[in-house]
Amino acid sequence: MVATLLHEIPLQGGDVTCGVVRVGDTVRRPASASTPAVHALLRHLEAVGFDGAPRVVGMDEFGREVLTFVPGTTGLRAESASDEALVGLAGLLRRYHDATVGFPLTLDGWESGSNDDKAPEVIGHCDVTPENVVFRGPGRPVAMIDFELARPTTRLFDVVTTLRHWAPISDPVDRPRLLRTVDVGARIRLFCDAYGVPPRDRRRLLDVARLRFHRSYAVMHARAAAGGDWATMWAGGAGQRIRRASAWLDVHEDELYAHLV
Structure with missing residues (x-):
């Protein structure tokens, strides 16, 4: 048991977990049904020497999980929106995926969510948003945080989930200002090159993106019906943003595909 003796500072930025301090x-976070699985994963990452994730400290007297704080900045800034940062992020995600190889893919207890139809290959982070990547220096991504949505999946599905936010695969009206006018196809290609996505997966990437939009919409709609933070996100237009992203992908599929093959 880890005692709480110091002042608590609320941490902002996440969409689905309140009470993080x-x-x-x-960092203290409310525990959930997936906490034991996430802690097992984080301990595995520490054991294999992957330095791009928090370490597990334990639980505190209030039943919250206790993780090490990873210093740096999160969120989208000019330096983190750069092509150099995107290349660094692809490398970080590849190292993370490689580090999960050997971790049991059959372990129960993960948060449910949308997924690929193919058999799991790795434990995906499944939520690599700008708020969940820690940067240091001039656009250098050093760690991923907030693993509560991690689950067994394919490498490609986690790549697609990441590109959803960082390419970004979305309607320009919903993109952050810094990414509103970028060449999305070029950024997808840059990320895939840096990660080392093989040709067979590049040919499938846009189909998986479309599959993810469809399934994410259904999952979020179901979770929103139960209330809480998911309902707040849904009321804020999350479903409409998914629909617009899917429609934008349909219109621009040919030009995006040309960057991939």
Whole structure:
């Protein structure tokens, strides 16, 4: 049991987990049904020497999980929106995926969510948003945080989930200002090159993106019906943003595909 003796500082940025605070050099988060699986994953990452994730400290007297605080900045800034940052992020995701190889893909207890139809290959982070990537220096991504949506999946599905936010595969009206006018196809190609996505997966990438939009919409709609933070996100237009992203992909599929093959 880890005692709480210092002042708690609320941490902002996440969409689906309230009550996250910093206490000294640790982060305290409400525990969930997936916490044991996530802790097993984080301990595995530490054991194999992957330095791009928090470490597990334990649980505190309030039943919250205690993780190490990863210093740096999160969110989208000019330096983190750059092509150099995108290349770095692809490398970080590849190292993470490689580090999960050997971790049991049959372990129960993960948060459910949309997924690929193919057999799992790795434990995907499945939520690599700008708020969940820690940067240091001039656009250098060093770690991913907030693993509560992690689950067994394919490498390609986690790549697609990441590109949804970072290419970004979305209608320009919904993109962050810094990414509103970027060449999405070029950024997808840059990321795939840096990650080392093989040709067979590049040919399938846009189909998987479309599959993810369809299934994410259904999953979010079901979760929103239960209330809580998911309902707040849905009320804020999350479903409409998914629909617009899917329609934008349909219109621009040919030009995006040309960057991939």
